[in-house]
Amino acid sequence: MKFGGTSVSNIERICHVADLVEEVAREGHEVVVVVSAMAGDTDRLIRLAHEITPDPPEREIDMLLSSGERITSALLAMALTARGRTSRSFSGRQVGIHTDSTHTKARIEHIESGRLLSALSAGVIPVVAGFQGISPNEDVTTLGRGGSDTTAVALAVALSADRCDIYTDVTGVFTADPNMVPRARKLERISYEEMLEMAALGAKVLHSRSVEFAMRYRMPLRVLSTFSKDPGTLVTEEDKKMEQMVVSGVTLDRNQAQVIVCDVPDRPGLAASLFRDLSDNAVIVDMIVQNVGQDHLTDISFTVPRSEARKTIRIAREVAQRIGAGEVRSREDISKISIVGVGMRSHSGVAARMFETLASEGINILMISTSEIKISCLIDEKYGELAARVVHQTFGLDRADSGEPVRG
Numbered sequence: 001m002k003f004g005g006t007s008v009s010n011i012e013r014i015c016h017v018a019d020l021v022e023e024v025a026r027e028g029h030e031v032v033v034v035v036s037a038m039a040g041d042t043d044r045l046i047r048l049a050h051e052i053t054p055d056p057p058e059r060e061i062d063m064l065l066s067s068g069e070r071i072t073s074a075l076l077a078m079a080l081t082a083r084g085r086t087s088r089s090f091s092g093r094q095v096g097i098h099t100d101s102t103h104t105k106a107r108i109e110h111i112e113s114g115r116l117l118s119a120l121s122a123g124v125i126p127v128v129a130g131f132q133g134i135s136p137n138e139d140v141t142t143l144g145r146g147g148s149d150t151t152a153v154a155l156a157v158a159l160s161a162d163r164c165d166i167y168t169d170v171t172g173v174f175t176a177d178p179n180m181v182p183r184a185r186k187l188e189r190i191s192y193e194e195m196l197e198m199a200a201l202g203a204k205v206l207h208s209r210s211v212e213f214a215m216r217y218r219m220p221l222r223v224l225s226t227f228s229k230d231p232g233t234l235v236t237e238e239d240k241k242m243e244q245m246v247v248s249g250v251t252l253d254r255n256q257a258q259v260i261v262c263d264v265p266d267r268p269g270l271a272a273s274l275f276r277d278l279s280d281n282a283v284i285v286d287m288i289v290q291n292v293g294q295d296h297l298t299d300i301s302f303t304v305p306r307s308e309a310r311k312t313i314r315i316a317r318e319v320a321q322r323i324g325a326g327e328v329r330s331r332e333d334i335s336k337i338s339i340v341g342v343g344m345r346s347h348s349g350v351a352a353r354m355f356e357t358l359a360s361e362g363i364n365i366l367m368i369s370t371s372e373i374k375i376s377c378l379i380d381e382k383y384g385e386l387a388a389r390v391v392h393q394t395f396g397l398d399r400a401d402s403g404e405p406v407r408g
Ligand code: ADP
Pocket: 003, 004, 005, 006, 007, 036, 146, 167, 168, 169, 170, 172, 173, 174, 175, 176, 177, 178, 179, 202, 203, 204, 205, 206, 249
């Protein structure tokens, strides 16, 4: 059972979470709990760091941020103990979560599950601080925003759990962010593949690495609300019914920046050297477009996470100078709207409908990228929410009634 930041944002809620855990333990289940930091705490810590320096060392950021989850894990273990249960809190290191050494966005490499297994067999309810691990040289690392989901799924896999339940502040996975598209509908089931695309494309309800783990190891994943009895959404294998829906979800990613390298000489290997340097600096590039060249010169534009924009521009300028390209420009006032659905494999005209819908609202498309089950368009940031709502409606995802409340 994993509980997100809103679910543990104050003592009253931590006690409510303790009640939920107790209920499941009383049914006879062995349970491992994973918690996030209290909502807002991570941001508060980041602000403190930036009051000291605009560019804090990432190792220290990880040391700082990992404290938030340790606080909630200890408080929840106390609440369970106060209810007469034997419970103990653990840091990522204490439960053997080994990661690579990429500070602030480390990847879990392996888990030594011995300590958790012996706690379970001694009747202890372990409460694990999410979002963190330990690097090969024993420094604390964190897994990136939303990383506690990944802690939970990775532990579920390592312990051969029957299921991993992600408790959050909405009743499940919706056809779009219900806080942005009021007419979004809750999905009863969604395939791993679609969920992975949606998470990677900006639906922050699940950390995309957590879905990757669940998909690879076929771990059934349930998303449900801490504050209601709704059965939530099951993330699971694809079935026939899912294919009948052309589009299952719409996402908006407001976290992108576009970088344009102008006047790149039209010679083999130049794009390679640009993207090699970016990848050597751990910059994850998303969309890439290379325009048709004139006078043996071409523009290469691509998108990166906004938090990487400054670093990316610096690297791109170095490369541009080395290869004799022109200026490097960037834009941050952009968003990426995407539609996702396994049904796209067997339906045609989906892209045309999406482009027509955007055109009918006068929304210009800056870049396009597609895969077998998704279509993404880069647009002006100011049209993001409008685009999400009209595209959601075009593909028949709106619910007819004003419906049940989203928040439990
Ligand atoms: P937690 O702190 O529990 O991890 P998050 O804030 O990370 O919670 O994720 C839950 C939020 O995800 C919801 O409040 C909702 O606004 C957002 N969200 C974005 N896309 C979706 C979606 N398709 N379905 C449900 N929630 C979504």
